[in-house]
Amino acid sequence: MFEEPFGEAWRLRYGSDAPDDSGVAARFVAHRSVREYSDRPLSEATVSGLVAAAQSAATSSNLQLWSVVSVQDPEQRTAIARLCADQDQVHKAPWFFCFMIDHNRLRRAAAMVGEECKGLDYNEFYTMAVIDASLAAERMVCAAEAMGIGICYIGALRNDPSGVASLLDLPAGVFGAFGLCLGYPSEDAKAEIKPRLPQSAVWFRERYDRAASFGDYDDRMKGFYESQGMKGDVNWSMRSGRRVDEHHLTGREVLKEFLEGRGFLKR
Amino acid sequence: MFEEPFGEAWRLRYGSDAPDDSGVAARFVAHRSVREYSDRPLSEATVSGLVAAAQSAATSSNLQLWSVVSVQDPEQRTAIARLCADQDQVHKAPWFFCFMIDHNRLRRAAAMVGEECKGLDYNEFYTMAVIDASLAAERMVCAAEAMGIGICYIGALRNDPSGVASLLDLPAGVFGAFGLCLGYPSEDAKAEIKPRLPQSAVWFRERYDRAASFGDYDDRMKGFYESQGMKGDVNWSMRSGRRVDEHHLTGREVLKEFLEGRGFLKR
Numbered sequence: 001m002f003e004e005p006f007g008e009a010w011r012l013r014y015g016s017d018a019p020d021d022s023g024v025a026a027r028f029v030a031h032r033s034v035r036e037y038s039d040r041p042l043s044e045a046t047v048s049g050l051v052a053a054a055q056s057a058a059t060s061s062n063l064q065l066w067s068v069v070s071v072q073d074p075e076q077r078t079a080i081a082r083l084c085a086d087q088d089q090v091h092k093a094p095w096f097f098c099f100m101i102d103h104n105r106l107r108r109a110a111a112m113v114g115e116e117c118k119g120l121d122y123n124e125f126y127t128m129a130v131i132d133a134s135l136a137a138e139r140m141v142c143a144a145e146a147m148g149i150g151i152c153y154i155g156a157l158r159n160d161p162s163g164v165a166s167l168l169d170l171p172a173g174v175f176g177a178f179g180l181c182l183g184y185p186s187e188d189a190k191a192e193i194k195p196r197l198p199q200s201a202v203w204f205r206e207r208y209d210r211a212a213s214f215g216d217y218d219d220r221m222k223g224f225y226e227s228q229g230m231k232g233d234v235n236w237s238m239r240s241g242r243r244v245d246e247h248h249l250t251g252r253e254v255l256k257e258f259l260e261g262r263g264f265l266k267r
Numbered sequence: 268m269f270e271e272p273f274g275e276a277w278r279l280r281y282g283s284d285a286p287d288d289s290g291v292a293a294r295f296v297a298h299r300s301v302r303e304y305s306d307r308p309l310s311e312a313t314v315s316g317l318v319a320a321a322q323s324a325a326t327s328s329n330l331q332l333w334s335v336v337s338v339q340d341p342e343q344r345t346a347i348a349r350l351c352a353d354q355d356q357v358h359k360a361p362w363f364f365c366f367m368i369d370h371n372r373l374r375r376a377a378a379m380v381g382e383e384c385k386g387l388d389y390n391e392f393y394t395m396a397v398i399d400a401s402l403a404a405e406r407m408v409c410a411a412e413a414m415g416i417g418i419c420y421i422g423a424l425r426n427d428p429s430g431v432a433s434l435l436d437l438p439a440g441v442f443g444a445f446g447l448c449l450g451y452p453s454e455d456a457k458a459e460i461k462p463r464l465p466q467s468a469v470w471f472r473e474r475y476d477r478a479a480s481f482g483d484y485d486d487r488m489k490g491f492y493e494s495q496g497m498k499g500d501v502n503w504s505m506r507s508g509r510r511v512d513e514h515h516l517t518g519r520e521v522l523k524e525f526l527e528g529r530g531f532l533k534r
Contacts, residue, residue, distance in 0.1 A: 010319060022316025028410040029323045049289025051470045052277060055463045056296045058420045061510050064464055069471045076473050106507055109481060115508020124519035130394060134401030142409035143295040153325045169474045196322045197331055203318045204336045206343050207436045214376060240373055241382020243328050252391035256534055267523055
């Protein structure tokens with residue numbers, strides 16, 4: 001399932017014709033979040049292969065500032081799903097991974113050889129770890145999708161960072177950055193390719209373009225929302241602006257304080 | 268080139284035998300940074316297809332909190348390379364992209380419909396944007412590598428964040444997070460698959476393991492460094508600990524102050 005050719009995936013993203021012969025494989029443009037899974041299991045060998053893909057992503061200076069916890073025990077899975085806004089796909093996904101930024105492992109290794117790693121106090125090493133964890137996750141995702149496995153990222157892992165740290169026994173220097181559901185899609189999974197901003201609004205040449213037009217994106221998203229049964233005369237700008245109101249942070253307003261308390265972002 | 272079968276790529280990563288039949292494509296495990304490129308050009312259609320792949324990565328709530336600037340003009344390329352520690356591959360890569368986290372575009376769009384986006388002041392929306400930009404980049408990378416294109420991330424884009432902002436005319440709310448070189452590898456490119464930590468040190472089950480062993484990783488990396496002609500009796504723990512000394516931040520110690528001055532991480 002989900003095997004649109006490149007031109008069709010492009011049209012769904014941009015509402016226009018694809019360039020000829022880009023050479024890019026269609027599946028990289030055909031990503032969508034999959035939230036309903038079949039009973040088909042993912043073998044341990046497959047999951048181990050996917051972890052190898054994740055570990056094969058680039059990592060700054062080979063520091064490997066991330067870790068992952070898979071949560072498969074039913075009781076533990078229920079508990080983590082409750083911390084993630086009780087999202088159905090977290091309860092039901094064949095595999096659920098918590099991707100963490102991890103300064104603890106390097107600090108342990110370095111302490112054994114008498115190095116202090118004082119740099120980890122700086123924003124630079126928070127940012128670097130978030131990049132490391134994200135590159136690893138997305139390489140795992142691309143490898144999974146190439147096998148027909150569906151995925152859904154779970155930002156709600158950040159809704160209750162203290163609860164997650166407690167449940168997963170995370171030491172200082174480790175932070176659950178996002179979750180990832182993995183599983184083969186169910187036969188009737190609803191999962192659409194979502195329109196994106198025109199390339200001219202995202203990809204600039206030589207310098208940033210402060211006046212870049214968003215083209216017809218608000219109209220295209222209005223049509224997409226309607227096709228999904230969402231009511232009201234809402235477009236992307238309105239919906240996104242409201243989503244980023246400070247009253248909709250769903251617990252994540254504590255993140256700065258939480259992270260500083262865990263040893264990140266001191267300087 | 269660079270077409271090791273899965274088992275061989277696995278052995279280079281972990282020094283052990285791969286599980287049978289993971290089903291994961293070898294190229295996801297065979298990633299390495301490529302710093303030497305052939306003259307074979309990447310067409311505009313290919314690059315546009317790769318940008319489409321990047322835009323097709325998951326993005327929190329479809330907010331698309333990232334942008335990219337390609338730097339191809341020779342004078343501009345020289346200037347950006349100088350800001351990136353004068354790295355040879357930035358000077359010479361057929362394409363060079365600056366990946367940026369971008370709150371500015373959403374703020375502009377929302378302002379047009381009377382929304383304020385006050386949530387963007389919070390750490391949550393810094394972290395979310397770094398994740399968005401990184402997922403986008405790594406999907407571009409996986410799509411490129413599937414075509415035989417080589418890549419190299421450039422963390423040194425953060426060495427002089429003010430210089431980069433000035434050169435690329437970045438407004439408040441936009442930060443150059445990392446660079447990305449793209450090009451077909453030269454015939455004689457030196458690019459090795461680098462050993463990684465054992466899976467048992469990175470992938471935990473149900474809960475974090477504070478006592479996880481690093482196995483023989485220090486020994487394997489000592490061997491790797493020697494094979495690369497690096498002198499001295501150094502292993503991963505020693506090398507990484509020194510790399511994260513606070514005296515080796517190469518300009519990035521200003522990142523917290525810089526980002527706060529650009530409107531990020533206020534709360």
